[in-house]
Amino acid sequence: MKRTGPLAKAVTALAVSALALTGCGGGDSAAADGDVELRFAWWGSDTRHQQTQKIIDAFEEENPGITVTGEYGDWSGYWDKLATQTASSDAPDVIQMEEKYIREYADNGALLDLSDVDVSEIDEGVVESGRTEEGLFGVATGVNIMALVANPALFEEAGVELPDDSTWTWQDYSDVAAQITENSDAYGASGPNEPAGFQIWLRQQGKEMTTPEGELGFEVADAAEYLELQKQLIEDGALPPASVLTEDQSPGPDQSLTGTNGAAMGMWWTNQLSALNAASGNDLLPLRFPSTDGAEGGAQLFQKSAMFMSGSARTEHPEEVKKFIDFMVNSEEAGLLNLADRGLPANQSVREAVLPELDEADTMAAEFIEEVQPELGDPLPIPPLGFSSLQEILYRYELDVAFDRASPQEAAERMISEMESAIS
Template sequence: MRLTALAVAVLFASSCGIMSAGDDDTADGATDVLRVSCFGNDQRIQRVETAIAAFEEANDGVEVQLECTGFANYFDKLATQFAARDAPDVVMLNSQVLGEYAERGALHELGDSVDTSKFSEVAAAEGTTADGRFGVAAGLNTMTVLANREIFDAAGVELPDDSTWTWDQYATLAATITGQGAENLYGSDAPNFGPAFELWLRQQGSEMFTEDGELGFTASDVTDFFVYVQGLAQSGAIPPASIITEQQEALEQSGVATNKDAMGWFWNSAIGAVSKASGADIVILRPPSATGSSADAGLFFKPDSLWTISGDAEHKDHAEAFIDFMVNSTEAGLATLTSLGIPANSDVRAAIAAEVTGSDKVSLEYIDEISDELGPQRPALPSGAGIVDTTFHRFAMEVLFDRLTPDAAAGQLVEELDAALEK
């Protein structure tokens, strides 16, 4: 009986908390409530909260209600809220889906309301579509090759010169490490297929998508890339397909992080997790190029997250002010550091440089280093293009599992993406 009484008491107490959660803040009629949604782990969200406190301090009469969750199913929740016309005012999206939301009329056009004058031209272009500006990069990321120095040393191979290496050299190097290293060690993880192909394509002067939202490549472009990938497998440069599958669930499970592969393809934000998991010295490298000059490598920024405003937002002015604060104020920058990606605003970047340490510092310096080597800005992904990375992954794996030839896989891939873009 005592147990039951206790259970009832606990129940009551906790349900009071849960029932009233987040509802009693509009009592004061003078404040406008701004709903902000974002994704990320709890640490990152706590950093965003610190920035928000600073924003609220600077903006009397605005109260931010933060609605954050982990990345898992974040977009499912968001799409559901949009469908019910119950979307938050400020919405964090990523570059995969921004085009879709913008094209479907779900987002408020920002115009010049958020200052991007301190952004590089390429960084400023992120979040714009053919119809205007709909999002601002919360932080920048770029595709890199991470190398595990200890495996290089053990195999007796020098780290490559990342400003001059080519795809062929990459393949040879990886195969050499596999050959000279210990058993069950490989020269390379499988490339991160979608982004790697995008670099490959940009080095030939094409883009994934045209300005009109069509595919910017043909099946034969993909075939070439798949043949290259297949070559990596045949020479032993990358592990067998089933091992690759096992390595791709979490950053910490990757071959580089588990000290099994010498090199792997990651967004620069991954370096912290990979370094920590491996315990080894992880070096950040530019991806290879076709010509042997990193200036031609077609590097690009891909924001991990972008700030946008829902088309139905009640207080668009506050929302714009919020985004401006988040991307341009030093205060917000010092609160979030590199947790949302490397800040795009160069002043903010300079301001936080002294504050960041370890792998964050490496990332920050790397982004600064490559800033003047970037290729042309990439057009926003059109609607339907959100599946491009998963589709590339699926068909590349079909090739690696020897279930489709590069030719057939490329053909089906183009067909599927075409159909998705048409929808």
């Protein structure tokens, strides 16, 4: 079957280079002259870059003889660059990793087993999100939850009251958003943040996007119903027209409709609230997702590892890599520098140290996470190999429906076929 993820073009090279992993990776833990240089790659905002450099400086001061060189950029180009580096045996020593890519890299032998990194103060479910059958390949930096972020200033401008997010339905969401679109210069809501939007909706139907066995957990009828919902939201005026949606699929906070006050509601991870506030100049508010039946706790939100620290299987300095990852995740010093930018800290002691230091937005996000804990559904299954391509497939077929290039039923049939090929 054809693969479509960012590592697809690198699979052959990885398969060949895997033969050399034993000889090239895990070599001498220090350079001959006693100095070690690690390369650390991450994506993020300018704020994250500045915070991360301060963390690197603190680590280097505590660990003389180890130098860490940063390689950073934005989300859009990060994964293509990492795939190319990995295929050419030039991956960074330390890699900021995302959940939907972790199995893709781990199963191709590209990641270092971190089973001996201390995770004793991290919730077991969060730890397991970075583990495959072969070992622990990512240590979570923090946790977050997908929320519907609302802009109270735009609600007030439109003369629309904020909803009771504990009991509202998708129809309520449509009605509220359509009123804002009609009564203001902003759209009521921006498009779905995928695949989390689809995952949450499926969980409200008692299903998952993928199963623990690595198969799709939904059928054509489910996908068609979801695509029909998105089409109806556009027709009702709750969402922007297709021409606007196509420009707002997975932008950064600064360029998004939410960040530019172009939409009164948007789907975002809780750790992005501070950046959205800064971009919009307004104090935004995280809300629960609407639910299918309006029952309390019916949103079926899930707690997600915000991101992981991983290591390259080909690093010549595995012990130093683990030491740096341990510092990033378990050090209060690093936590106080990073605050909630990489999620509410996963390490409980670090979290307790950080909470009093958070700004208003991050404090609100942390309180939201705590508030919805009793309502969360089961943890998500670890994404299967090829999961990283499902986002692009889903976005593409949503646009096909939005532009009337295909009916929801036609798009659902083609979408499922592509998704099955991607993860088979």
